[in-house]
Each structure stands twice: as structure tokens, then as C-alpha cells.
Amino acid sequence: MLYRLERLREDLATQGRNDTYAANSFGRAYLAVSALRARSAQTVRRLSTSSTVGPEASADKILLATAEQLVLDTARELLGDQFIFSDSPADIEWRAEWQFSRAASIYGGAGEIQRAILADRVLQLPKE
Amino acid sequence: MVMDESTAGMLHTSIRGAFAAGGRAKEILAMIDWVDAVEADAATAASIYFAEQGRAVQSSSALDEIVLNALALDGNYDTVIYPLETDPAALAPNVDVDALIVRGIQLDPHGRTGMCLALVPINQMLHAISIPSGVISASPVGGFDPECGWSRVTGEADPGSVVADHVASLRAVSAARLAIASELVGVGERALALATAHVATRKQFGRPLATFATTRYRLAECWTWLTAAAAIVDSAWDAGTVEAALTAKAYAGQAVADVVGHCTQVVGAIAVTREHQLQACARRALMLDAFLGSCMSLRGQLGSSFLAGGVIPRLVSPEAL
Numbered sequence: 001m002l003y004r005l006e007r008l009r010e011d012l013a014t015q016g017r018n019d020t021y022a023a024n025s026f027g028r029a030y031l032a033v034s035a036l037r038a039r040s041a042q043t044v045r046r047l048s049t050s051s052t053v054g055p056e057a058s059a060d061k062i063l064l065a066t067a068e069q070l071v072l073d074t075a076r077e078l079l080g081d082q083f084i085f086s087d088s089p090a091d092i093e094w095r096a097e098w099q100f101s102r103a104a105s106i107y108g109g110a111g112e113i114q115r116a117i118l119a120d121r122v123l124q125l126p127k128e
Numbered sequence: 129m130v131m132d133e134s135t136a137g138m139l140h141t142s143i144r145g146a147f148a149a150g151g152r153a154k155e156i157l158a159m160i161d162w163v164d165a166v167e168a169d170a171a172t173a174a175s176i177y178f179a180e181q182g183r184a185v186q187s188s189s190a191l192d193e194i195v196l197n198a199l200a201l202d203g204n205y206d207t208v209i210y211p212l213e214t215d216p217a218a219l220a221p222n223v224d225v226d227a228l229i230v231r232g233i234q235l236d237p238h239g240r241t242g243m244c245l246a247l248v249p250i251n252q253m254l255h256a257i258s259i260p261s262g263v264i265s266a267s268p269v270g271g272f273d274p275e276c277g278w279s280r281v282t283g284e285a286d287p288g289s290v291v292a293d294h295v296a297s298l299r300a301v302s303a304a305r306l307a308i309a310s311e312l313v314g315v316g317e318r319a320l321a322l323a324t325a326h327v328a329t330r331k332q333f334g335r336p337l338a339t340f341a342t343t344r345y346r347l348a349e350c351w352t353w354l355t356a357a358a359a360i361v362d363s364a365w366d367a368g369t370v371e372a373a374l375t376a377k378a379y380a381g382q383a384v385a386d387v388v389g390h391c392t393q394v395v396g397a398i399a400v401t402r403e404h405q406l407q408a409c410a411r412r413a414l415m416l417d418a419f420l421g422s423c424m425s426l427r428g429q430l431g432s433s434f435l436a437g438g439v440i441p442r443l444v445s446p447e448a449l
Contacts, residue, residue, distance in 0.1 A: 005440055018435040020428060027431030031379045034443045035356035038363040041444040059352040112341070118351055119344035123324055126338050 001033045001071055004097070008075045011090075015082070022078050029074040032067040039063055055121035058114035065105035072101040131169035136176065139165065143180045153181055153188035166193045171365035174307040179358075182314020182416075183321075185408050187276045189236035194307045196245065198300040199256060199292050207261070209234055209246035209281055210304070210420065211254065228285040230259055233419070237266040237279040246285065247297055254301065256292035259285040273411035302373035305420050309361045309373075309380035312416050313354055316384040319409040320350045323391035323399075330396075337394060346390040353383035363444050371433075371441050374426050381423030384413045 005026070012022060040060050046053055076083050076098055083094055105111040119125045131139070139160060146156045157177075165173040174194055181188060192208040209232040230246045240261045247254055264283030268274065292300070324347060327337035337343050357380040364372035388410045392399040399406040417423055434440050 002440055002442060005434070009434060009437075009440070012435060013437070018432065020432075023431030023435055024424070024428045025431070026434055027378070027427030027429070028382075030430055030434065030440065031375060031382065031427055034363075034375050035353075035360055035379055037442065037444045038359035039356045041363065042359050056355070058348075059355050062349070062352045063356055112345065115345040115348035116341075118348035119338075122351060123344075123347055125324065125344055125347065126328055126336050128339050128341060128344070 001036070001067055004071050004075070005030060005033065008071075008078070011075075011079055011082070015079070017078065025074050025078060029067075029071045032063075032070045036060075036063040036067040055117050058109070058117040058122075061109060061114045062111060062118075065111060068101045068104040072098040131165075131172040136169075136172050139173070140176045140180075143177055144183075147180050147184040147186070153184070153186045153190065157188060157190055162190060162193055166197045170194060170197050170303060171306075174303070175310050175358075175361060175365070178307045178310035179314035179317070182311035182316075182412070183318045185315060185318060185405070185412050187235065187278070189234075191235060191304055191307055194303050195247075195300045198303040199245070199296055201245070201256075201291055203258070203291075204242060205245040205258070206242040207234055207237070207240045207244045209244050209248075209259070209264070211247050211249065228257065228287045228289075230257070230264065230281070230283045230285050232281055233269065234264075234266060234279045234281045236277060237281070245291070246283075247301065248285070250287075250290070253294040254297040255290050255294060256297045256300065257285050257289045258291050259283055259289060271415070273408075273415045275408070276412065276415050278415075298370050301420060302370050305373045305377040306361055306364055308416055308419060309357065309364075309376045312377075312380040312384045312413060313357045313361070315409050315413050315416065316350070316354045316357070316387040319384075319388050319391040319406055319413075320347065320354065322406055322409070323347060323350075323395050326395045343394045346394055350387040350390050353387060357383040360443065367441070367443060369441065371430070372443055374421070374430060375441075375443060377421060378423045378426035378430065381413075381417035381426075385417060385423065388413050 008026070012018065043053055043057060043060055075094055079094065082091060120127060143156060143160060146159065162173070162177070177190060181190065189207065195208045196205055209230060211232050228248060228250065230248050232246060232248070242261060244259050244261055244264065246257050246259050248257055249255075263285075264281045266279040266281045269276065269278040269280050327343050327347070330337050357376075360376045360379050364376040388406070392406055392410065395406060398404055401407065421429075
């Protein structure tokens with residue numbers, strides 16, 4: 001997902017956009033990607049030492065969906081009209097990726113399922 | 129040197145047990161020989177201790193040791209003065225000075241008589257200087273969380289008293305930011321534990337609050353954010369860069385603010401009363417977030433450096449796996 005942030009930065013540089021609002025939004029998206037990378041690195045390490053990964057892995061999926069949607073939403077917001085109206089191949093690709101990112105919280109176990117798994121099996125809350 | 133897993137496990141058990149038994153931070157630090165633990169393995173010691181201090185919502189001057197250890201200076205310092213402002217853009221230039229005005233925060237001013245190490249901006253860059261305790265005056269910070277026990281200090285230092293340059297000072301601030309990030313995670317874990325216990329028993333419409341989807345989803349998100357924050361802190365210690373520490377502190381500050389918000393909402397009105405423990409967590413989280421760079425300020429710093437063409441670091445490199 002970092003390559004998308006790099007692409008977004010190039011587009012923003014072309015637009016000459018480097019205001020505080022853009023910096024804050026960009027920083028926020030970077031934090032979400034970093035959270036995903038740090039957490040999934042831990043999970044991969046755990047898998048490679050052959051221990052089983054339990055219900056805690058639902059957090060990874062939540063972080064994935066959060067990061068992917070936030071990065072693409074940041075692009076949509078900061079690129080503004082270009083994102084919505086431009087028919088350049090690069091912008092068509094932005095829109096396709098944004099569209100696909102909407103499914104990130106649905107495929108592979110919807111966000112609600114992941115949260116229910118954590119609530120039941122990690123936090124051990126009484127069941128619904 | 130790196131602490132092995134069983135030593136780290138024992139350290140963790142004894143710290144957690146001591147806080148759970150109502151021990152005070154100062155006594156616990158003496159019991160575990162904090163200075164030695166930090167010298168042996170600052171990353172492990174900080175990650176374990178500060179998460180527990182956060183969970184207990186206590187405070188101490190344990191952070192001073194993290195800073196002094198990172199600077200590895202000759203000479204004895206018995207306290208550290210932290211800068212109020214760390215954003216380079218907000219640091220006032222102070223060119224051509226005869227005296228250096230030190231303004232900052234001291235975590236525990238009691239019984240300090242020796243030399244202080246102060247992190248101060250000089251020409252918009254942080255430096256470490258030495259200043260005698262005798263020339264500084266301290267008053268309680270108060271603010272949102274008077275129980276934190278911090279003091280606001282001012283004093284006048286000799287401009288020739290610089291003992292560490294910008295690079296070394298930032299390295300020390302980075303270590304401190306990681307320790308504070310762990311403390312924030314601890315505060316968030318305490319808030320989550322309080323909320324989890326409350327909703328499991330408290331009933332509305334004839335069933336426990338914990339059986340309502342909205343409550344469950346919110347608390348599951350809290351767990352996710354806290355786990356991610358702890359993972360970023362670990363990765364940032366491994367990466368050892370200023371940006372990684374900044375990222376960890378920013379994420380932890382944001383995560384814990386969101387956790388406290390969610391927990392307060394599911395616990396309900398009792399959680400917004402001053403005497404409820406969740407409020408102590410909320411106040412401490414805000415103080416810690418503001419200390420050494422808030423989430424807002426740090427993520428703005430990260431974002432503007434990236435937009436200006438700075439390297440966008442991969443917090444975890446493929447080789448680290």
C-alpha cells in the first residue's frame with residue numbers, strides 16, 4: 001500500500017498541493033498503513049515459528065480494510081476534481097482501486113464477522 | 129545486549145504483580161533495579177515497564193533513565209527536563225544569546241539537588257544541556273491531570289553548557305517517545321478492561337450490554353488498535369529511527385484517544401463522572417499524547433515531510449521478517 005502513497009504524493013506534487021490539511025491526511029493514512037505492516041509482520045513471524053495463529057488474526061483483517069480504505073479515501077479527497085472527472089488512465093486506475101477498496105471490509109470475512117470473533121474469543125464477551 | 133525471553137517474562141510478572149498489589153511506581157522501580165534493567169536492554173525494559181505504569185495509571189520519573197541511557201553521557205544527572213514543544217516548525221529561533229532560557233517539564237521534582245539534563249531548542253534544533261538544580265524553579269503542571277505529578281520548570285542556563293548535539297538529542301527523544309507510546313497502550317488497556325468488565329454485567333433491556341452488537345464491535349476495535357499500537361512500538365525499536373518513533377507515538381496517541389472514546393460510550397454516564405477510573409484514563413491519555421509531540425502534530429510533521437519529497441519509510445522491511 002506504500003506504493004499508492006508514493007503515487008498519491010506524485011499527483012499532489014503535480015497539483016502543487018502541500019498544505020497542512022493535506023499533510024495531516026497523508027500522515028494519517030501513513031499511520032494506518034504502518035499499523036497494518038507492523039501487525040502483519042508479527043503474525044507472519046508467528047506463523048513462521050510454526051505456532052498457530054488464533055482468533056487474534058481477525059485484527060489483521062480489520063487493519064487491512066481500514067488502511068486500504070483510508071489510503072484510497074485520502075486520494076479521493078485530496079485529488080478532488082481530478083479524481084472524479086479526469087479520464088486519464090492514471091485517474092481511471094485510482095477510481096478502480098478506490099472502488100475495489102470498498103470491498104476490503106466485506107471479502108474474506110466481513111468487518112462485522114471479524115469484530116464478532118474478537119468480541120467472542122479474545123475479549124470473551126457474553127454472546128449475542 | 130538483549131534480555132532473553134525468560135528474564136523478560138519474569139520482569140514482566142514481577143512488575144505487573146507489584147502494581148496489581150497496589151505498589152507505588154517509585155518502590156517498584158527500586159525493586160526491579162530500573163537503572164540496570166535499562167542499561168541491559170532499554171527496549172525490552174521500557175516496553176514492559178511503561179505498559180504496566182500506564183495500566184496502573186501511575187506516574188514516575190522512570191523516563192529520565194531512558195533518556196540518559198540513550199544519550200550515554202559522562203557525568204551524573206539526577207533528572208531530565210523535557211521540552212514543551214518539539215515540532216521544529218514551532219521552535220523559536222534564539223540566535224546570539226548570552227543566556228539560554230530553559231522552559232520545560234520535569235516528571236518528578238522531589239529531592240533533586242544535582243545536575244539536570246535539559247532538552248532545549250537552540251536555533252530551532254533540540255540540544256541537550258546541563259543545568260544545576262539550584263538555578264531552576266518548579267511549579268506543578270496541574271492542567272487536565274494534576275495527579276500526573278509533573279512540574280513546569282524554568283531556569284537560565286549557560287549557552288556553553290551543551291552536552292549533546294541535535295542528532296543525539298533526537299535519538300534520546302525517540303527512545304522517550306517509544307516509552308510513552310507503551311505507556312499510552314497501557315492506559316488504553318486499562319480503559320478497555322474497565323469497559324469489558326462493565327458491559328459483561330450491566331443490563332439494559334433485560335440483557336447484558338455486551339450482547340449488543342454495537343458494544344461488541346466497538347470493544348473489538350479497541351483491542352485491534354491497541355494491539356496494532358504495541359506492534360508499531362516493537363517495530364520502531366527494531367528500526368531505531370526518529371521517523372519510526374514518531375510514527376509509533378502518533379499512532380498510539382490516536383489509538384488510545386479512540387479507545388477511551390469508545391469505552392466511555394459503552395460504559396455510559398457513569399464513565400463521565402470524575403470519580404470513575406475511566407476518567408483518570410482519559411485524562412492521563414491526553415497528557416501523555418500532548419507530551420513530546422501530540423498525535424496531531426506528529427502526523428502533520430510526518431505528512432509534510434513526505435509531501436516535501438522525504439522518504440516514506442517502510443516501518444518493517446522485508447528483511448526484518
